C-alpha cells in the first residue's frame with residue numbers, strides 16, 4: 080500500500096514541504112543536529128512522548144502523540160491508528176484532509192493549532208501525488224493510519240498509538256499493500272527492526288487450597304509433635320534403651336502435657352519391647368501413637384441424643400473464650416442440616432456481644448433463637464427456652480452460658496441454678512452438659528474440667544482450636560484422668576470446622592506419624 084506515504088509519515092520532520100518546515104527553519108543547523116540526535120533513541124515505544132488521555136476514547140493508549148509542539152518529535156516509524164473511527168472504517172474523509180491542507184497552505188501562521196495533526200497530515204499536494212503514484216490504491220487506504228481521534232480534525236485528540244497496540248481488528252481494517260496489492264491481515268505488518276509485543280499471559284492466582292480437617296489438626300499439633308519427636312530423636316541417637324533414657328523420655332512426655340499416666344504407659348511398653356536394644360526415634364513415636372490411641376479410644380464417642388425428650392437439652396459450659404458460642408453454631412448447623420429442629424438460647428447474659436453472636440448463628444443455621452436482655456437472670460432464660468422449645472416441638476435445645484472463671488462463686492451459683500431449673504421441667508435435663516476446652520491453653524484445661532465437672536456435671540468434652548498452635552497433649556491427660564467422652568474437635572472458625580473426635584487421628588498427629 081501507500082509505501083511512499085508511510086515513508087513520508089516515518090520520515091516526517093526530515094522531508095517537510097517548504098511551507099511546513101518554516102518553523103523549524105528558524106532553528107540553527109546545530110539546533111537541528113541536536114534535536115535529531117535526541118530523537119534518534121526514540122525507537123522504542125516507551126520512549127515516545129505521552130499525551131494526555133483522551134476523554135472521548137479512554138482506551139489502551141500505549142503511546143500518544145502530544146499536541147503540535149510535541150508532534151515535531153515524532154520522527155519515528157510509528158504506525159498510527161485511530162482509537163475512534165470517524166466515518167466509515169474510521170477513515171478521515173478526504174474532504175477534511177483537503178480542507179486541512181488548504182487551511183495550511185492559506186494560513187500565514189506556520190505553527191499549526193495544537194488540535195490538528197499538521198505534522199503528519201498529508202498536504203493537498205501529497206494527496207494528489209499519492210493518487211497519481213498509486214492509481215489502484217484509494218487514498219482512504221492510507222488513512223486509517225492517519226487518524227484524528229474524533230470526528231473533527233480540530234479536536235485535540237491526536238492519539239497516536241504504536242503498532243503494538245493496534246488491535247487485530249483494526250489491523251484488518253487497515254488494509255496494506257504488499258507488492259503493490261492491497262492485502263488485509265489480522266496482524267499489523269511492522270517495519271524491519273520492530274516486533275509485536277505479546278501481552279504477557281495473566282498470572283493466575285494459585286487457588287486457595289483449604290486443608291482437610293485432618294491436615295489442620297496435624298498442623299495445629301505440629302508444634303507439640305515436632306518438639307516431642309525432635310527431642311526423642313536426639314535422646315535416642317546411638318543409645319541403647321536403659322533406665323536413664325527411659326526416665327528422660329518420661330520427662331519429655333510429661334512436659335508435652337500427656338500426663339504421668341500416659342507417659343508411664345509409653346515407657347513401660349517401650350521398655351518391655353526394646354530394653355537393652357538400639358532404639359530409634361521412629362520406634363518411640365510408633366509406640367507413643369499406639370499407647371495414646373489406647374487411652375483415647377474409650378472416650379472417642381458420638382454425642383448421643385435422646386430425641387424422645389423433645390427437646391434434648393444440651394447445656395454448653397466452659398471458660399469464656401474457649402469457643403462455646405462458635406461450637407454451638409457449628410453443632411446447630413450439623414443438627415439442622417440433618418433435618419432436626421433446633422433452638423439456641425443465649426444464656427450468657429453478661430455479654431451483649433455473646434447474645435448477638437448466638438443470634439447470628441441461629442440465623443445462619445435456620446435455628447430458633449431465644450435471648451433476653453443484658454444482665455437478666457440466666458436461669459430464667461433457660462426455663463423460658465425450655466418451655467418455648469417444647470411448645471415449638473424443637474428436637475434439640477442448646478443453651479449457651481457465661482464462663483467467667485474470675486468470679487467463680489457467682490458462676491457456680493448461676494450454673495447450679497440453671498441445672499436446677501431445667502430439671503424441674505424434666506428430671507433428666509439437661510440431658511447433655513458439654514464443656515468446651517481451648518487446645519491452646521495446655522495444662523490449664525485440666526483445672527477447668529475439674530471445676531466445671533463439679534459445678535455443672537459435665538458429661539462430655541469438645542476441644543476447640545486444634546487448628547491453631549495447639550497443645551493437644553492435655554486432652555490425653557484429661558481422657559486418662561476423667562474418662563469423659565470427647566465428642567468433637569474444633570479445627571477452625573468456620574461453620575463446618577467441627578469434626579467427630581477420632582482417637583487414632585489425634586494420636587498419630589501428636590506422635591507425628593502417619594497412619
Ligand SMILES: Nc1nc2c(ncn2[C@@H]2O[C@H](COP(=O)(O)OP(=O)(O)OP(=O)(O)O)[C@@H](O)[C@H]2O)c(=O)[nH]1
Nearest residue numbers: 399400401402403404405433543544569570571572
Ligand atoms: N481457630 C479456631 N478458632 C475458634 C475455634 N472455635 C472458636 N474459635 C474462636 O475463638 C473465639 C472465641 O470463641 P467464642 O465462641 O466466642 O467463645 P465463648 O466461649 O463463647 O466466649 P464467651 O462468649 O466470651 O464466653 C472466637 O474468635 C472464635 O471464632 C476453633 O475451633 N478454631
